[in-house]
Amino acid sequence: MPICEIDPWRTQYFAKVACPAHVFIPTEDSDAWLWNPQHRWTYDKLAVATRQGLEAAPHGVAPKTYPVFSKPVYNLKGMGVGSRALRSQADYEAAYQPGHMWMPLLDGEHISSDVALVDGAPRWWRHAAGIASGDGTFDSWEIRARPEPAVESCAGDWCRQHLAGYTGMVNLETIGGRIIEMHLRFSDQWPDLYGEGWVEALVRLYAQQEWLYEDRDRRTGYSVVLFMPHGRSYYHPPPALLEGIERMAGVSSVQITFHESMAPEKHAMPPGGFRVAIINCWHREAGNEARSLLRDHFSA
Incomplete structure (x- = not known):
């Protein structure tokens, strides 16, 4: 199907919605990487951090202070693979691995936001907050009806500045309003909770480069x-x-x-x-x- 879903348990959300054969909508980061060469740099977590003015560096450049958060610079499989907090120089030396980076260990709520962009400008937001249960796992996510002004203000300005020329969905993961990683796709875990007509609006965004969605029945x-x-x-x-x-x-x-x-x-x-x-x-x-x-x- 043109909405390119490799996980069979998620095709249920898209199978009944018509999509033109020439339009390809990614749900996997590997596809998004291949189809968006101009903006694939966004999968470089080190670039995303430094373009926000955060202190960050690859392993091999030791942090000046601790704690920091360590993770792969690139991880197209997700699920927090290879990520951990480093609380001392001993932690850093034990965790040292080529291809990994560190950045500040941020405080605040961890929010996942799906955003519809037209030429880099946000046209629609939806936010989910996760309840972490340890070691990269989540007990549940709350897909909120309400806006998140801090995320929409800071991350929205960042998208306008850095993603001009891109039309499509992005998923932003933020902590305390700062972007920790981003994806050139939407979260395909819960599109059924976005409301009637949302998948049709998604197809129109990619097919006609415009966002039209009334979002009348939004609820948590x-x-x-x-x-x-x-x-x-x-x-x-x-x-x-x-x-x-x-x-x-x-x-x-x-x-x-x-x-x-x-x-x-x-x-x-x-x-x-x-x-x-x-x-x-x-x-x-x-x-x-x-x-x-x-x-x-x-x-x-």
Whole structure:
């Protein structure tokens, strides 16, 4: 499909929306890199940090003060792979790795923002705040109906300055309003929570280079995540269990987020766990109940 989705558990969000055959909309960073040569520099996390005036450098240039945050300069697989806080020179020396960088360990709320840009200017924002559960994992995300003025002001100005000529979606990850990384795509984890007609507006953005979306039924939703321990093989739940969860009041969709036929170690996963499922919902209690049912299956 022209909305290029390699994760089979997410094609459910796009399969019923018509997209011209000549229009290709990325959901993977590898595709976004290939299709946007003028702006692929945005995947360089060191460049993103320094263009905001943050003190940052590649490994090999030692920090002057601690703590700092260390991560790969490039990571097109996501999931926080290779990222960690460094709190001392001993930590830095132990973590030293070519191709990695450090930047300030920022304070504030971690927000993921999807932004529709036309010639680098924001036309639509939607923000999600994650509840971290340790070692790169998240318990859940709150997809907020309300705006985030601090993010929209600082990051919006940054996009206008650095992304002129780019029309399409970007996903910005910020902490305390500062961009920690960005992607030339949207978050395909929860498009069903953006409201009726959003995917059609997405297609129009790429096909006609304009953003038209009334956003009339915006409301807060939740994306509840289930991580299980590393080192085990997991099996997909039976269809009856998934169908029952999808019919639960307040549940919007369910994703089983791994390939059953692929070895666990071949999946890109954070140190804190192996992600097996995501429940998108309108009520957090419904998501938690659904997660409990799925945990029972995966624990068996």
